[in-house]
Amino acid sequence: MNSPAKPRYLTKSRFKIAVECPTKLYYTGKPTIYPDAKQEDDFLMALAEGGFQVGELAKLMYPGGVEVSAKTHQAQIDETTRLLERDEVTIFEGAIADDGLFARVDVLRKTGSQVELIEVKAKSFDSTVQNSFRGARGGIDSGMRPYLQDVAFQRHVMSLAYPNLQVRSFLMLADKSKTCSVDGLNQRFKIRRQDGRPVVTVAPGTDAGAVGAPVLTAVNVDEFVDEILREPLSVPGANGLLADLAQDWAERYRTDRLIPPTVGAHCAKCEFHTTSPSAGLQSGLHECWKIAKGWSESDFATGSVLDLWNFKGKQKLIDAGVLRLDKVTREHLKYKEGIEGLSRSERQWMQASGRWPGDTGFYLDTALMRRQMASWIFPLHFIDF
Numbered sequence: 253m254n255s256p257a258k259p260r261y262l263t264k265s266r267f268k269i270a271v272e273c274p275t276k277l278y279y280t281g282k283p284t285i286y287p288d289a290k291q292e293d294d295f296l297m298a299l300a301e302g303g304f305q306v307g308e309l310a311k312l313m314y315p316g317g318v319e320v321s322a323k324t325h326q327a328q329i330d331e332t333t334r335l336l337e338r339d340e341v342t343i344f345e346g347a348i349a350d351d352g353l354f355a356r357v358d359v360l361r362k363t364g365s366q367v368e369l370i371e372v373k374a375k376s377f378d379s380t381v382q383n384s385f386r387g388a389r390g391g392i393d394s395g396m397r398p399y400l401q402d403v404a405f406q407r408h409v410m411s412l413a414y415p416n417l418q419v420r421s422f423l424m425l426a427d428k429s430k431t432c433s434v435d436g437l438n439q440r441f442k443i444r445r446q447d448g449r450p451v452v453t454v455a456p457g458t459d460a461g462a463v464g465a466p467v468l469t470a471v472n473v474d475e476f477v478d479e480i481l482r483e484p485l486s487v488p489g490a491n492g493l494l495a496d497l498a499q500d501w502a503e504r505y506r507t508d509r510l511i512p513p514t515v516g517a518h519c520a521k522c523e524f525h526t527t528s529p530s531a532g533l534q535s536g537l538h539e540c541w542k543i544a545k546g547w548s549e550s551d552f553a554t555g556s557v558l559d560l561w562n563f564k565g566k567q568k569l570i571d572a573g574v575l576r577l578d579k580v581t582r583e584h585l586k587y588k589e590g591i592e593g594l595s596r597s598e599r600q601w602m603q604a605s606g607r608w609p610g611d612t613g614f615y616l617d618t619a620l621m622r623r624q625m626a627s628w629i630f631p632l633h634f635i636d637f
């Protein structure tokens with residue numbers, strides 16, 4: 253008997269990539285058709301970010317918490333629903349869903365009709381600094397915005413799934429103002445690869461006492477979440493309330509329909525970009541530019557303005573219809589010769605024109621290099637982090 257098809261939910265991570273560009277939803281999760289550069293080594297990424305270890309550390313702060321361990325989405329939702337029938341409960345990885353939206357919440361703490369929704373992140377902050385979530389002009393800090401949007405998405409799903417519960421939202425972060433009171437804390441949370449996925453093993457005997465004074469702090473972020481839910485969200489090709497956009501994206505993702513691409517400078521960072529589509533693999537970026545700009549493979553062969561090194565004016569060029577590298581002029585680059593070595597625009601012009609001194613496969617300013625090396629004071633120490 254065939255197993256039922258996996259439901260196509262708009263999850264937290266899919267919501268996040270849709271905020272970057274809604275068209276990405278069509279390419280995500282199809283590695284045999286559209287390779288995803290961000291997924292190529294999620295184990296190394298997990299190691300670098302430390303998010304999994306911090307998640308385990310956070311659980312120790314809530315002894316008696318119950319982990320939702322069911323395998324399928326529906327079983328996870330059912331298990332969470334049953335747990336939330338209790339008057340008081342702390343749930344780890346609770347699953348909430350409504351009309352195509354789905355989220356696993358790191359920590360849910362229920363007391364009567366009040367719920368604390370806690371998202372745990374490895375990101376650090378300093379709890380002694382006032383207004384650390386706001387930028388200089390009073391808006392939400394751009395570095396914090398993705399984390400707060402993530403919480404806003406979860407609170408939106410929670411309010412749809414459990415309209416009778418009052419939800420308060422928190423971000424739990426690594427607090428730089430706290431001092432770790434035990435040695436070898438990181439050694440208690442070992443990350444390993446299992447079936448290609450990162451899994452954390454917690455050393456035996458690790459409990460709240462063993463990890464010392466908390467180095468994580470839960471910050472109430474209702475003010476920011478309210479603001480995000482209230483104000484229109486601007487993403488490539490769309491502008492609207494999070495609730496409306498999420499509903500639209502959920503439906504498009506469920507039915508696997510491509511959201512017409514709005515290409516722009518943001519495409520330079522697109523993870524669905526393969527430079528040489530082959531062996532049945534396709535480049536999402538190529539498809540987008542073919543649809544939106546009528547490009548052909550020969551246009552890609554000449555290079556696009558997306559490839560321009562260290563150039564902040566890509567969007568302006570795209571808006572002006574300058575898409576191919578060979579259409580870029582010195583004026584576009586505000587060409588200026590450097591005084592000592594190459595200027596940025598000289599370097600960019602070499603790339604756009606495809607010409608550089610010596611006509612070899614590379615350019616090295618040997619004279620400048622020698623002058624720089626002459627100023628070095630030996631011995632030198634090479635330190636690799």
Ligand code: SF4
Pocket residue numbers: 273274275276513514515516518519522523524536537538540541
């Ligand atoms: S190429 Fe651009 S428009 Fe297409 S999915 Fe990537 S970022 Fe979005």
